[in-house]
Amino acid sequence: xxxxxxxxxxxxxxxxxxVFRRYLLRRGPHLLIWSIGLLGYxxxxxxxxxxxxxxxxxxxxxxxxxxAMISAAWLGQGTLHLLVRRRGAAWAVTGILAAVSLLATAxxxxxxxxxxxxxxxxxxPISSQYQxxxxxxxxxxxxxxxxxxxxxxxxxxxxxxxxxxxxxKRVLFNRMIGNILIAAGALAPAIGGSFVRAxxxxxxxxxxxxxxxxxxxxxxxxxxxxxxxxxAIPAQ
Amino acid sequence: xxxxxxxPSAWSKWLVPFLIGLLLLAMLxxxxxxxxxxxxxxxx
Numbered sequence: 166x167x168x169x170x171x172x173x174x175x176x177x178x179x180x181x182x183x184v185f186r187r188y189l190l191r192r193g194p195h196l197l198i199w200s201i202g203l204l205g206y207x208x209x210x211x212x213x214x215x216x217x218x219x220x221x222x223x224x225x226x227x228x229x230x231x232x233a234m235i236s237a238a239w240l241g242q243g244t245l246h247l248l249v250r251r252r253g254a255a256w257a258v259t260g261i262l263a264a265v266s267l268l269a270t271a272x273x274x275x276x277x278x279x280x281x282x283x284x285x286x287x288x289x290p291i292s293s294q295y296q297x298x299x300x301x302x303x304x305x306x307x308x309x310x311x312x313x314x315x316x317x318x319x320x321x322x323x324x325x326x327x328x329x330x331x332x333x334k335r336v337l338f339n340r341m342i343g344n345i346l347i348a349a350g351a352l353a354p355a356i357g358g359s360f361v362r363a364x365x366x367x368x369x370x371x372x373x374x375x376x377x378x379x380x381x382x383x384x385x386x387x388x389x390x391x392x393x394x395x396x397a398i399p400a401q
Numbered sequence: 402x403x404x405x406x407x408x409p410s411a412w413s414k415w416l417v418p419f420l421i422g423l424l425l426l427a428m429l430x431x432x433x434x435x436x437x438x439x440x441x442x443x444x445x
Binding site for chain 2: 310313314317318321322325328329332334335336337338341345348349352355356358359360362363364365
């Protein structure tokens with residue numbers, strides 16, 4: 166079980182580096198914001214690696230904050246910047262998300278580690294133990310749910326919307342396929358997170374790895390010009 | 402000047418909208434799961 170977060174961390178940080186490199190070349194704000202979201206995703210899986218070796222209260226909090234609370238919302242925020250033409254509106258929402266993320270950070274820093282931490286087992290995934298180890302207020306739980314729903318709608322919904330537009334217009338085949346893969350990849354950890362809430366924590370690590378791989382392949386597919394196009398038709 | 406248009410194959414005519422619909426359905430299902438757990442439904 167515990168080798169999966171190692172793979173997820175390697176894939177996610179490689180993906181983060183690829184997106185950030187593209188940001189340095191292209192300067193699109195969506196690429197920078199995706200990099201932030203992916204960094205959170207990678208810190209979450211890196212925390213799982215560490216928590217598979219030893220217990221640390223700070224790492225439990227980092228796992229919950231970066232992996233469970235804010236990474237999905239920041240990934241979705243990047244998609245929002247890509248799709249919303251009114252730059253001012255997108256930046257205003259980014260400002261709100263930044264404020265909510267700061268609030269989430271303060272709440273998690275202040276959250277208590279319970280006495281159950283003494284019986285923490287490194288052989289078991291953190292996803293099956295965090296509810297006992299980390300004391301979470303109602304506000305923290307509500308924020309976690311809202312941020313993840315926002316991230317799912319913007320990231321998955323945005324990618325599916327783009328794929329549908331490309332399919333309907335019959336243009337940019339590689340981007341259409343890439344967006345479908347990105348949507349599937351973003352959905353995978355969301356499904357894993359929902360299973361955790363439903364009392365099935367064992368699938369989270371696997372869905373995180375599948376999600377990182379699918380999103381990375383989708384990103385490469387969407388950003389790499391095809392060597393040969395399926396069919397080139399003169400523009401009308 | 403050519404645009405990057407493609408002519409959909411027989412499979413992509415139905416597979417792409419099918420996949421998009423399936424992924425949308427999966428996303429909505431995760432929301433239902435979360436809502437049920439919030440309202441105290443016990444799974445298993």
